[in-house]
Amino acid sequence: MNTDKRRFKNSFLICVHLRPFMYMHEVGIAASIIDIAESVAQGRAIEKIHLRLGAFTGVVQEALEFAFEALQPGVLLEIERIPLIGACPVCKWTGPPEEDYCLICPRCNSPVNIVSGREMQVEWIELEDHLNGTSRGRDQSSEPERSVRRS
């Protein structure tokens, strides 16, 4: 309902106040992350969003965090960085590039395939419980488990 309007206003304010970063696409990416989370949350309050973000994406982490905070204050964006890993189809070498983003096999000079580092995925979200009391209730229910383990 008003969420769209508020988000539009916030994006607009970000653009006006930060002219040097006006064209940063991280604002759009942050909005997509929120849309994905909200479609899963179905009206329940979101506490945390866990994002897998590869090192070989066109996203600046700081810009994304900034845009996210401006669009959705109060929700925690947890970013899991995934390193760039290559694998050589010829000599079977695998590992991170020895030089920044170099995709030539350090052992046999063949082009390597990207195994990881291109991820940009909302992995899971944490939602507030339906009722205020529920969360306390769950803590209590986990208590006996702990005591079982102790004994």
Next chain:
Amino acid sequence: MERVAVETKVLSQNDQFAEANRRVFERNGIAVANFMSAPGAGKTSVLEKTLRALKGDFQMAVIEGDLYTTFDADRILAAGVRAHQITTGTCCHLDAKMITRALTEFPVSEAELLIIENVGNLVCPAEFDLGEDLRIMVYSAVEGAEKPQKYPLMFQTADAILLNKIDLIPYAGVSLEELTANVRKVNPSAPIFPISCRTGEGIDPWIDWFRHRVTGLRKRHAA
């Protein structure tokens, strides 16, 4: 607190539009190339040369992406090819939905080759699939030799890299070998074409390669 698995790609909505675009292009037998570069690398000049050279080979259309102006579309029209301008306003790249929308205003079903000129930017456009068959990157010799290492994604995803403005190499303090070697590190397999739109040097091998690829793609779409 309850943890709920989502496992959804952030750009999944863009990818869905890109797939829809791709189906339209394939159904109509259209080969599509997405041209990307930094601002001022010479995309529009490359297009002018390319369109003039391929006029006799294919029915062509061009979609131009620009922040505010229509200068580029005007240059394409002057080269005698139909052009449609998308002004993206504050958006630094074209996304697949913009192309879907453009196709409703700008019918391309009669085209055999559709060229999309992306917004001049070395970062964002590389993340957004538009439904294209080929990604062509224009990298000018005067941008500095370290650009492939600073902005690796666009170089890595390109199917061909045009190294433009080689006539300026003597003034740029770089060598062709250094530029080529740096591109090779992030993209070991794509062909690199050193060209100069100003002098015409190197244009022919690029045109031959592009014509060959477009012909192959059209045959594949028709099959």
